[in-house]
Amino acid sequence: MGRTENPINYEVSTRGRLAELLRAEKAGRTYDELATLTGVSAATLKRAASGKVVPAETVVDSFLAACGSAPRTVRTAKSLRFQARRDELGGPIRVLATTVNTADALSDAFEALHRNAAAPTYREMQKSAGGAYLLPLSSVSRILRRQMLPVDEQQLVAVLRGCRVPEREHGEWVKAWRRAMGRSSSPIDVRGLTWVIDAIRRISTEVRFEALAAGMAPVMAAVEQLDTSRLAAGITPAVAALAATEQLDTSRLAAQMASAIAALPPVAPVTAA
Template structure:
């Protein structure tokens, strides 16, 4: 008869919830941790720690654990979502960010940092793996983006970055983030003058028509952007506070 497990640590509730889920799946499978270790190639100690609630296990560990329990794709997807939430909560939570309200480059820079944090702060190597390889998302580029020293240099790199943060291609959220990147490029190229007013008005009309439920917020945000570009007050203030950051 195996030793009784210590109680799950619920000091971080979402982390404890994931541990409870893993333990329930192991019990349902009828396997011991030693049996799981044999099937996964992951040590029994690591598997026990994953189901302790004291740490957020690595994504690979969660997938291996549940695959060995024959839990099925739906439960593995659920567990990975729980892991993402636990990792985010463990690190102090994240700010809500709506890509529909991102226009200026500095807003995109802040938004991408928040997106990464809300995704549970995946490691650079994990992001590269999710994105499809370092040729699409180099580790050095991730570092510079997250330190707000650059923005994705192309739409392809933008797609790779958000996919590295768990935003799946073909989803509404994926399209909204790519649109935010495109808008930030347009705003960056604007200068005071006749063309800038026309571009802002055109952007306002298109956005309001595409997202009718958010017309008010989008219109207010675009007016703020137009005003900041015209006066230069917002950009100047940010640049004075942190000249190395993306503006």
């Protein structure tokens, strides 16, 4: 006969209820037996069923799998774990995308969304987002530590998915991100940049324009979204392609490009005649 277990800690109600469920599913098995089946230490499994801590989701999954728990029980346990973790953090925080207008407010919102999602680990967020190529761990860390904001809408949506924000709410968060980043929702009249291309043509008659076109593609894609950080990055391959020409005056090219970037925000949207 196994040792009598200590009473469950109900200091956080949902945490205690989760421990109660796990003990009921254990049904006479020892923690050593479960450890052999799960590969999780007996001490970790015992803590999971104590009510003193909120176990990791992987621990709950392994615990119940070893017990042969029914799918409905597994869903109940996951729900209790989610609620327990959120209660442990102090409960949900009301946050509305429509009230976010600045970078600081957006950082505050990400903290609240992360907390409301029961503070998933960075790897859990990455998995929910769709993988490392969409949401690198380093980016998650910097965003939640208020060191950066999502670099584009794709990364924003990845963060939202990582925080389990419903898809129906993503549109409002995209608008909030644009406001916080100072981005326009209206497309720019890119015809206003034709003088930049003309200036490049005048700099050298020996430019390899096929290479230039390839380099300028990401520039023009960035311009359409008024994303000046991507625009700057896009200019780099264009300059590299042009630099292959010995007669190119790169200092004049850089000056022309700088003027182009500075001129972007005031460009007015095209209106029908």
